[in-house]
Amino acid sequence: MLSRRIIPCLDVRDGQVVKGVRFRDHVVVGSIEDLALRYRDEGADELVFYDITASPEGRSVDRAWIERIATIIDIPFCVAGGIRSVAEARAVLAAGADKISVNSPALERPALVSELAEAFGVQCVVVGIDSLRDEDGQWHVRQYSGDPDRTLALARKTLDWIIEVQALGAGEIVLNCMGSDGARNGFDIVQLQAARAVCQVPLVASGGAGTASHFADAFLQADVDATLAASIFHSGELAIHDLKRSLRSQGIEVRDDF
Amino acid sequence: MTGAPRVVLLDSGGANLGSVRAAFARLGVDAPVTSDWNTIQAATHVVLPGVGAAASAMARLRENGLDKLVARLTQPLIGICIGMQLLFESSEEGDTECLGLLPGKVTRLPSSPGIRIPHMGWNRLETMADHPLSAGLDQQWVYFVHSYAARDAASTITRCNHGEPFAAMVARGSVMGAQFHPERSAAAGARLLKNFLAL
Numbered sequence: 450m451l452s453r454r455i456i457p458c459l460d461v462r463d464g465q466v467v468k469g470v471r472f473r474d475h476v477v478v479g480s481i482e483d484l485a486l487r488y489r490d491e492g493a494d495e496l497v498f499y500d501i502t503a504s505p506e507g508r509s510v511d512r513a514w515i516e517r518i519a520t521i522i523d524i525p526f527c528v529a530g531g532i533r534s535v536a537e538a539r540a541v542l543a544a545g546a547d548k549i550s551v552n553s554p555a556l557e558r559p560a561l562v563s564e565l566a567e568a569f570g571v572q573c574v575v576v577g578i579d580s581l582r583d584e585d586g587q588w589h590v591r592q593y594s595g596d597p598d599r600t601l602a603l604a605r606k607t608l609d610w611i612i613e614v615q616a617l618g619a620g621e622i623v624l625n626c627m628g629s630d631g632a633r634n635g636f637d638i639v640q641l642q643a644a645r646a647v648c649q650v651p652l653v654a655s656g657g658a659g660t661a662s663h664f665a666d667a668f669l670q671a672d673v674d675a676t677l678a679a680s681i682f683h684s685g686e687l688a689i690h691d692l693k694r695s696l697r698s699q700g701i702e703v704r705d706d707f
Numbered sequence: 708m709t710g711a712p713r714v715v716l717l718d719s720g721g722a723n724l725g726s727v728r729a730a731f732a733r734l735g736v737d738a739p740v741t742s743d744w745n746t747i748q749a750a751t752h753v754v755l756p757g758v759g760a761a762a763s764a765m766a767r768l769r770e771n772g773l774d775k776l777v778a779r780l781t782q783p784l785i786g787i788c789i790g791m792q793l794l795f796e797s798s799e800e801g802d803t804e805c806l807g808l809l810p811g812k813v814t815r816l817p818s819s820p821g822i823r824i825p826h827m828g829w830n831r832l833e834t835m836a837d838h839p840l841s842a843g844l845d846q847q848w849v850y851f852v853h854s855y856a857a858r859d860a861a862s863t864i865t866r867c868n869h870g871e872p873f874a875a876m877v878a879r880g881s882v883m884g885a886q887f888h889p890e891r892s893a894a895a896g897a898r899l900l901k902n903f904l905a906l
Contacts (some may be wrong), residue, residue: 451869545725
C-alpha cells in the first residue's frame with residue numbers, strides 16, 4: 450500500500466533556508482545542505498525547495514545548489530521558483546531535481562503546465578497553489594506570494610484552478626492554505642476536503658502544522674497524499690521519526706524503516 | 708565478476724541520468740553516460756535509466772542505434788523506471804514499440820477511488836521469486852513515480868500493489884529491471900544497486 454508522505458519544505462533565499470510567518474518576516478534557519486541531510490536522516494520522504502524570491506524578481510532558480518543536493522541526497526526532491534519555460538525546467542531537472550513545481554508562472558501562462566507535462570511527463574510536474582478565503586466566502590488564488598509587497602489577489606477560484614491544472618497535465622498539486630500558514634493551528638481541513646473532492650492526482654497539504662495530530666487530521670479527514678511543513682520541523686519541536694511513529698500508531702501507512 | 712565493475716549509463720535522454728550517476732558515485736563507482744558502442748560493449752554492467760515518456764526515450768535510443776546494441780549485450784543490463792518499461796515488447800504510452808527483450812506489454816495503471824495516478828511515493832516490495840538482484844529487499848519501502856506498468860510479466864521477481872499488483876522488479880537471464888527509482892530510494896535503493904554490481 451502506498452505510504453503517506455511527510456515533506457519538509459525549505460524556503461530558499463540567497464542560498465540559505467529561511468522561514469517566515471504568514472509568508473512574511475523571514476529569518477535564516479540554516480544552510481541548504483545541512484538541513485537537507487538532517488531531514489533525510491530523520492526519515493523525510495521527499496524534500497521541496499522553494500526559491501521564494503525567484504518569481505517576484507522575475508529570475509529563474511540558481512542551479513549550483515541543486516547539483517550539490519542531488520549528489521548528497523538519496524530521496525526525491527522538488528524545486529520551485531520562477532521556472533517559466535521548458536528550457537529552464539530542463540536545466541533544473543538536469544541539475545538533479547526529480548520534480549519541478551510551478552506556481553506564479555503557471556498563473557501568468559497556464560499553457561506552461563501542458564508544455565512541461567509534454568516535455569517531461571506529468572510525474573515531473575507539480576503545480577503549487579497559494580490560496581486564501583476572501584470576503585465572498587470563496588477560496589481564491591494568490592500570485593507572487595514570496596514577496597508580500599507584490600502579492601496579487603486573483604479573481605481565479607482555487608477549486609477551478611485545481612481542476613484546470615489537472616486537465617493541463619499537473620501530476621501533483623501542493624495546496625498552500627495561506628490563512629493557516631505559519632500559525633501552527635492545524636491544516637485547513639475544510640479547504641483540503643474541498644480540494645480533495647476535485648483532485649484526482651496526488652494532493653499535498655501545506656500550511657498550519659503545529660502538532661503531530663494536525664498531520665493525522667490531514668490524512669484521516671482530508672485524505673491527502675502528503676503533508677508539507679516547515680517551521681515545526683526547522684524548530685526541532687517535532688522530529689519526523691517521532692511524527693511517523695505517531696501516525697503509524699493511528700493506522701496511517703508511513704515509511705518507517707529508514 | 709573480478710576487479711572493479713565498469714558501469715555505463717545508456718543515454719536515453721532521461722532527466723534522471725545525473726541522479727543515477729550520483730547514486731553509483733555514492734557507492735564509489737563512476738558510471739559515465741554514453742552512447743558509444745565500444746564503451747558499452749566493454750562495460751561489465753549496463754544501466755538503461757529513464758524518465759519521461761516511452762516514445763521519446765525509444766526515439767532517443769534508435770537515434771543512437773542503441774536499440775540494436777542492447778539486444779546483443781550479454782553482460783548484466785538493468786532498466787530503471789521508463790528504462791524497465793522499454794525492455795518489454797510495447798508500451799500503451801503513445802502506442803510505442805519497445806525493445807522486446809522481455810515478453811509482455813506495459814499498460815496504464817487504472818485509477819479508482821483512493822487510487823491516484825501517477826503512482827507517486829514510497830511503496831513496499833513483495834518478493835515473488837528469489838533472485839540475487841532482490842536479495843534483502845522483501846517488504847522494503849522504495850520510491851515510485853509512474854503511470855504505466857507491466858502488470859502480468861512472467862519475469863516478475865518482486866511486485867508492488869497500487870490498486871492492483873504490478874511488476875516492481877523483473878529479471879530474465881542478463882536482462883533486469885526496476886520500476887522504482889533506486890537513486891531516490893534511500894538505503895533500499897543503494898542495496899539494489901549493490902546487488903546489481905555483484906552480479
